[in-house]
Amino acid sequence: MNARWALIVAVIFCACSASDAETTASDPLSSGDAVPVVTADSTRSDSEISRPEPPEPVEIPVSGSVVDPEDSPFVINGPASVIESCTSIEPGVAEFELAAGGAVRTVRIFMPETVIADPVPTVLSWHGLGSNGAEQAAYSGYETVAEQEGFAVVHVTAVPVAGTAYLSWELAQIDRPDHDDLAFVDALIDTLVADWCADPARIYSTGMSNGGWFTSELVCHRSMRIAAAVSVAGTSHSETCDPERAVPYMAFHGTDDEVVPFAGGDTLLATVFDAPGFFDQVVPDEFAEFAADAGCDLDPTRTEETAEVIRYDYTGCVDDVPRTFYELPGSGHTWPNSPWAYPGSGTATDVDATVDGWAFMSQHSL
Secondary structure (H helix, E strand, O other): OOHHHHHHHHHHOOOOOOOHHHHHHHOHHHOOOOOOEEEEOOOOOOOOOOOOOOOOOOOOOOOOOOOOHHHOOEEEEOOOOOOOOHHHOOOEEEEEEEEEOOEEEEEEEEEOOOOOOOOEEEEEEEOOOOOOHHHHHHHHOHHHHHHHHOOEEEEEOOEEOOOOOOEEOOOOOOOOOOOOHHHHHHHHHHHHHHHOOEEEEEEEEEEEOHHHHHHHHHHHHOOOOOOEEEEEOOOOOOOOOOOOOOOOEEEEEEOOOOOOOOOOOOOHHHHOOOOOOHHHOOHHHHHHHHHHHOOOOOOOEEEEEEOOEEEEEEOOOHHHOOEEEEEEOOOOOOOOOOOOOOOOOOOOOOOOOOHHHHHHHOOOOO
């Protein structure tokens, strides 16, 4: 493995090998304990947020009675939640496995000490290629912000690309015939609403890299279930994109991204996917196609906020839905202002994909 490929792999994996021992000791996903299995047959405003240390993960059991399969589209193997009020859910991290769309995936859900509303606004945060839900939670710092702002956040671990060990999300351009990730999202949202007090009108999607592409996929094909969305280091508009409504959408991408090139082009990541031409996509052009879907003026307002942040706002969109793209000069394949960012890492710190992403999404509902 040459030095450049080693660097790319390290970035894709979000430098997640750091502090593995500490993570294993404190994180329920690494504990090896059994978790409940849920099987499905179905194919909130701007604020300043500080960044203290994330709350210690707490593994809590899912309690309640078993759901009769005849009374629900979900077959429950093990106990299921019966929620009378959001205040009855214990705060902290819980986990379960959800079988839907042809595969079983681990779901990590974080509930804050005090929720902002009943039912609870809920963010779905999707990891990048080769990462997992727990690493995405740490890399984005979303659980810290969720604690401060009073919303729930969910991190799911994907299943591998066939024939590889790389965990990834299915896209229209990269079909996975062995399972259906969109069907999984439907089952996940239904489960979160039924068992975890999620507000069906305020389900949001965000993600890193492959998870950013998957968020694009939800904007295209689950627009009636996602209230707003933010993609980071991965935005793709497929030819099949046909949203039923214009989803408020924002994206971040670094100009020095070697994994998902800003202007398209060769990347060793292409060896993982059998998708000729996929990485030739020019990222701002892909986002502009989403603006076109919403009938926006395709000459966005350009604002140079800082030396490392250029913001493009599309106006005139249907129902005044916002479409905003952040160009990050000098930034690489990273999560802007990640808690794991360090000097010289090529991570923009003048904008925050978590704090600013939540402030953007939380303004919208279905």
